[in-house]
Amino acid sequence: MRLKRPTIPYIIWMAVFTVIPIVLILLYSFTDRTGSFSFEPLVKAVGYTNVFLNSIWIAFISTVICLVLSYPLAYFMSRLKRSTQNLITMLIMIPMWMNFLLRIYAWVTLLQNNGPIDTMLSLLGIHTQLIGNQGAVIVGMVYEYLPFMVLPLYTVMSKIDYQLIEASEDLGANMFVTMRKVVIPLSVPGIISGVTMVFVPSASTFLVAQYLGGTNDIMIGDVIDKIFWSDRNTGSAIALILMVAILFFLIILNFFGDEEAIAT
């Protein structure tokens, strides 16, 4: 295909802000402080395997919870009156207009000892530590990324022709069979882009664990943040491994759906 002139700015943009940075990360990952070729940064990065696994685990759980919560919501939304649909979309979007850190601070206040939730639970006789553990980190992540799951699911589901569902019901399928045989297969592209949009950023996120987690809940994003200032080679190597892991994950997802869904 011949390049059209209007595409040139985009190509320059991608070269400067995507390709060159990736090449730099590669370069740093395979050199030492003096700039000569070395595997040392990668070896050091592998030393953080437990953090990698922990981050991927937290991202996985958050994604599953987001999917379970969003799927029915998106389905029911797509069956409502047009104006109600718009209202609900608005309500899902509004929290995203607020600064990310403010929302995390809000969760700190909600979950802290003698905070609103803790006080209510104490009245019911339940005394637990709500903040400073993995559960709190997952709550923060789910809250943060839920809209990224709901919106693609809703977009796909609102395109499903209602006559297909009616036809399925006419042929005697009950609600579960209709779901399994009609709605879910048709919404796979939405599931895939939702899962991608939640899993990828939550695996690499930082600060959430610092605010809501305890001493053991450091995530790979926090490690990169800490290491990069003193040792950019190891920092780059960790970022590279994370990129490869995410790429691997996207390839696996690829087996479940058509390629176009992954591109979103």
Place this chain on the structure above:
Amino acid sequence: MKRIISITLAAVMLSFVAALFASCGSSYDGEINVYNWAEYVADGSSDTIDIISKFEEEYNIKVNYTTYETNEELYNMLKSSNSSYDVVFPSDYMVEKLKNEKLIKKLDLSKIPNQKKIIDRFKNMDFDKGNNYSVPYSWNVTGLVYNKTMVKGKPDSWESLWNKSLKGSILMFNNSRDAYAIAMQLCGINPESFTKADIDKATEKLKEQKPLLKKYVMDQTFTEMENNQSAIAPYYAGDIYTMMTNNDDLVGVLPEEGSNLFVDSMCVPESAENVEGAYKFINFMTDPENSAANMDYITYASPVEGAKELIDKDVAESELVYPPDSYLDKCYTFRDVDEDVYSYMQEQFVKLMS
């Protein structure tokens, strides 16, 4: 209707652009780029003076003010970015590092007459012998803060951060230098200069502490302590003073072992474009009255002779903000360490947390 809206919008946008250009054509005699810690000069809020505007009015020099969060961020900007800064505020060890790597200029002290007003203790410090590269801006020490309703007795040693009876409500610095300095002091290692073997010893000490901790934190110390979420924490003494004014149950102490005396100084980077403007700014900030205004705002101590008398009396009399000389004699000040050793320490600290 739509057309009217779009015309109005276009007009509004155009007027923004026009306003931008208009402000460029102002009548300042020059400008300086100041790169400082966030919330580190009096900004006019809560009864303070707006120091930057005062300087702009007095000298007719525009100040472009930007901020950073860590010394390492400052270092990276000076080392690898093309941006030009005229005045920066590195801490002690970073002054030494910047000086050694020739990233800051030798100062012409005759252009900074107020430099003579710096108190003797803060002249000639090890990180800049002869004061040729830096003029101290503020100083303070690290200390302990505890909640008297949660802690029995009076903790007066760093060892209280290893107190098993406070398990789950102890906080610790989330910054390798400060955290290791405390552990090193308890292991009898001098935090001014150390080797990898010393770091390993201190790491063991920190590993003992980890199960007792609630969290590794920095700024969160404020909310954790002020909202009675944690019992004890190490932090910068001037900030502890602020916490105490917000919660009567908090008590600040200076650990008997001594602590870290830190000095943040003003320097002129090699990339500076308006060196004369930078000297004027440094001289202005070293004026006792202006220094006092800044210190009232940040509640750290002023190294300028005569400033202490001008600041809020309660602050000036606080042992946390102005520890007595006898205490300062027990304190140490960070020095630049070998890059290899520093990144080893950083690495061990991150490993400790994971």
